[in-house]
Amino acid sequence: MKGPAGPARSPIGDRELETSSVRLVFLGAIELFQKRISPIEGPRCGFSPSCSAFGHQSVREYGPVRGVMMTADRLMRDSIFLEPGPEYTLLPNGILFDPPSRNLLNE
Amino acid sequence: MMIRLLARLLLLVAIFPALPAPLPAAEKEIVITEEVQLTLADAFMAEGEYYRAITEYKKFLFLFPDSEKADYALFRVGLAYYRGDEYENAAHTFATVRETYGRSRYAADSGYFEGLSLWKLGRFDRAETAFDGVVATDPASEVAPLALLGKSIVSYDQKNIPGCRDELERFLASYPKDRRADNVRETIALLDNNRELPRKSPVLAGVMSAFVPGSGYMYAGRTGDGIMALIVNGLFIAGTVAAIHQENYAVAGIVGGIGLPFYVGNIYGSANAATKWNIGVRKELRGKIAVTLDYRF
Numbered sequence: 001m002k003g004p005a006g007p008a009r010s011p012i013g014d015r016e017l018e019t020s021s022v023r024l025v026f027l028g029a030i031e032l033f034q035k036r037i038s039p040i041e042g043p044r045c046g047f048s049p050s051c052s053a054f055g056h057q058s059v060r061e062y063g064p065v066r067g068v069m070m071t072a073d074r075l076m077r078d079s080i081f082l083e084p085g086p087e088y089t090l091l092p093n094g095i096l097f098d099p100p101s102r103n104l105l106n107e
Numbered sequence: 108m109m110i111r112l113l114a115r116l117l118l119l120v121a122i123f124p125a126l127p128a129p130l131p132a133a134e135k136e137i138v139i140t141e142e143v144q145l146t147l148a149d150a151f152m153a154e155g156e157y158y159r160a161i162t163e164y165k166k167f168l169f170l171f172p173d174s175e176k177a178d179y180a181l182f183r184v185g186l187a188y189y190r191g192d193e194y195e196n197a198a199h200t201f202a203t204v205r206e207t208y209g210r211s212r213y214a215a216d217s218g219y220f221e222g223l224s225l226w227k228l229g230r231f232d233r234a235e236t237a238f239d240g241v242v243a244t245d246p247a248s249e250v251a252p253l254a255l256l257g258k259s260i261v262s263y264d265q266k267n268i269p270g271c272r273d274e275l276e277r278f279l280a281s282y283p284k285d286r287r288a289d290n291v292r293e294t295i296a297l298l299d300n301n302r303e304l305p306r307k308s309p310v311l312a313g314v315m316s317a318f319v320p321g322s323g324y325m326y327a328g329r330t331g332d333g334i335m336a337l338i339v340n341g342l343f344i345a346g347t348v349a350a351i352h353q354e355n356y357a358v359a360g361i362v363g364g365i366g367l368p369f370y371v372g373n374i375y376g377s378a379n380a381a382t383k384w385n386i387g388v389r390k391e392l393r394g395k396i397a398v399t400l401d402y403r404f
Binding site: 066068069070071072073074075076077079080081082083085086087102103105106107 | 266309329330331332334335336339368369371372373374375376378379380382383385386387389390391
């Protein structure tokens with residue numbers, strides 16, 4: 001809506017402190033990839049959010065077991081066979097929108 | 108020469124009092140009447156400045172609480188929230204209009220928009236109750252037939268196709284001469300042709316991929332993903348088996364350890380692909396229903 005928005009939220013303040021060590025390992029590995037490896041060749045994922053962002057969000061929100069399964073599935077789908085379909089929303093920049101919330105086995 | 112100059116000076120002095128005296132600084136009075144305040148609020152609303160429109164409508168309600176147009180102003184507050192995608196506030200405001208101004212001409216509209224807001228919030232049961240309320244309290248209102256159509260699609264969204272059909276039948280029984288009656292008949296025929304929607308079993312897809320990686324994707328119509336899953340998992344499995352044959356158990360452990368998430372992910376993804384296929388089928392029919400009913404909101 002046009003007009004002043006609600007109170008500004010801190011991106012860090014809303015997050016709960018992560019305590020699960022397994023989750024921390026996976027999140028740390030994904031963050032390392034995002035900061036050190038991914039910038040070498042730049043963004044090239046056909047999806048939005050990118051596979052690493054998808055993995056990070058999945059592990060954070062749905063736990064390491066489900067998060068890793070969802071990420072592995074996403075990595076296999078991000079291939080040369082990637083094409084728009086009813087499963088994905090095509091964004092104006094030509095990238096397919098596929099957030100973790102659409103991959104929860106919920107009908 | 109001198110005389111002429113004196114004569115001109117005299118003339119100037121003579122006409123000086125006749126010149127209009129300079130006015131004191133003009134003081135414009137701004138009188139805020141009900142009309143002015145509502146016009147301003149409506150102007151903001153028309154421009155899509157919903158936040159400002161809400162402020163002005165609320166100002167109207169503050170300045171003229173006993174106005175005959177208070178129901179209109181409060182209804183427009185709800186409408187501005189609705190158009191601004193603030194459905195929680197919209198539902199609350201429309202409910203207030205209904206409760207405070209039960210006999211107002213905006214009561215039925217408020218009930219209908221309350222139903223729409225609750226629908227957008229995913230509160231299907233409450234949306235149905237709101238739509239039912241409109242039909243029960245003011246069946247002759249313009250929005251009552253729309254409320255029945257809305258309720259039918261809410262039923263469909265709850266995967267209740269017979270319920271959706273029942274509401275459409277109720278529409279035909281209550282409003283047989285409505286201009287949408289033919290569309291409703293067409294929609295009922297569409298639902299009758301799709302009583303049992305085709306389905307892909309997520310469980311079957313997962314089991315298939317557990318035996319032959321990628322086959323579950325193919326079953327769910329994602330052939331490309333299936334081929335990719337088959338290649339990836341085939342390579343990891345072949346690498347692990349080869350390492351075991353060479354008694355290189357460390358390599359087998361590493362390759363198998365990396366491949367395992369992809370194998371499990373292939374099972375999960377196949378079930379997910381079947382789920383998405385089912386969602387796609389239902390969405391497609393929902394789109395057809397909305398188009399056939401010519402129902403927009």
